[in-house]
Amino acid sequence: MGQSILSDMKRAAKKSLKARENELANTNRQMEILNGALFADGELPYFKDKIAKTGQFPLKPKTLEILQINVGYMCNQVCEHCHVDAGPDRKEIMTRETMEQCLEVIRNTGAHTLDLTGGAPEMNPNFRWFVEEAAKAGIQDFIVRSNLTIIRSNKKYHDLPEFFKKHNVHVVSSMPHYTRGKTDKQRGDGVFDKSIQALQDLNAVGYGIPDSNLRLDLVYNPSGAFLPGDQAAMEHDFKKALKEDFNIDFHNLFAITNLPISRFLDYLIASDNYEDYMYALVEAYNPAAVENVMCTNTISVSWDGWLYDCDFNQMLDLKVASKVQHIKDYNEDLLNDREIIISQHCYGCTAGAGSSCQGTVA
Amino acid sequence: MANSYYDPADLRKFGSITEWSEELGNKFFDYYGKVFEEGALSAREKSLIALAVAHVVKCPYCIDAYTKDGLQRGITKEEMMEAVHAGAAIESGATLVHGVQMMNKYNKLSM
Secondary structure, eight states, X not given: OOHHHXXXXXXXXXXXXXXXXXXXXXXXXXXXXXXXXXXHXXXXXXXXXHHHHTTOOSOOOOSOOEEXXXXXXXXXXXXTTOXXXXXXXXXXXXXXXXXXXXXXXXXXXXXXXXXXXXXOGXXXXXXXXXXXXXXXXXXXXXXXXXXXXXXXXXXXXXXXXXXXXXXXXXXXXXXXXXXHHHHHHHHOTTHHHHHHHHHHHHHHTTTTOTTOSSXXXXXXXXXXSSOOOOHHHHHHHHHHHHHHHHOOOOSOEEEOOOOSSHHHHHHHHHTTOHHHHHHHHHHTBOHHHHHTOGXXXXXXXXXXXXXXXXXXXXXXXXXXXXXXXXXXXXXXXXXXXXXXXXXXXXXXXXXXXXXXXXXXXX | OOSSSOOGGGGGGGGGGGGTOHHHHHHHHHHHHHXXXXXXXXXXXXXXXXHHHHHHTTOHXXXXXXXXXXXXXXXXXXXXXXXXXXXXXXXXXXXXXXXXHHHHHHHHHOO
């Protein structure tokens, strides 16, 4: 394996693919790879053909449960596996005007879960206003995906745990491993220590404590070219280690598979793992996971208001196949009548026990 | 034909051994799958045992497979290396304990 290529990548990874003008910043190039020889030559089946075998094509939405809003791609971290290609150099930030359009939808949606993501959503200058307004809509489960380090990155974010508590926000945070080495390798030096401090800050206001209504869940995604292990076993190991080493409590661990797009795709290709990884995803294909794959109950909204079947399709710029494509024209009934756009990256959500922003699905 | 005895891509084809002997192949894979389920030992513990044995029997396919399996289970590299040492210690011990046979024979033949 090209260790020197990987160390070059690590140096470069302080910037997004976009800022580096890397060819994979171009979504068409990513789609060419996902539709490339490995599938075109018949070595592996197209996702469409795979799900057709079990009568699951075309993939159609079920009841809408989750409205996921990406409020911008700016982030304080530049994680190697990031499917958003987020980073400090990304300037795509949701405006207040688009947020107002989103609020209109949040007030009227049938979805029971609102899920704010990014980037680091907290870096959007209107984030707090948006959370305050959205919380008034009384949605059952209000999630903010926080990368943890943001809480410790600057004084102005130190009170986020209190702010989340005030608005009864369900915090979902990334934590690649319970050891320093593996965490920092994926997410950058110092990320582990800051994340631990942030988790302790969240615990201190009541988040993650057993029986507490202040929900704190962690997201685990593998730090390399392998699939996540059993979610329950991983949760057990994380709980034991974080409690013993740092006296940290949290509720659930979501094991999420890395999808072969954006920076993770770049890593797979540079480390010569792409082919093996795609084989591993296809071999682990589970039709039961297709049944509950998250695009069947989610709508994803981008920073500029476009609608997608999921956050991954958003990053590949595959807009929903519907007359309604923008939040300003939002119509849940029309959207629910669409066919979901799929490609080979979808194997990432149907491998093994399946994968979604809420963890396994099968 | 490949010009090497080992091709990493062959690991993916392991299941194809059933094509030439379906009954025995299936029995093996059923047994194999059962062995690695959670039991009195956890699947995690068994993964580490498998990794150690993979090194002792010097099976490159098994080393690839159980390194990846360990990563998937969140097993750390320190744990993996300790498992390899456990295997290596037994293997070197197995050699060295034969030193007693050598000593016995030496003493028997010597005046």
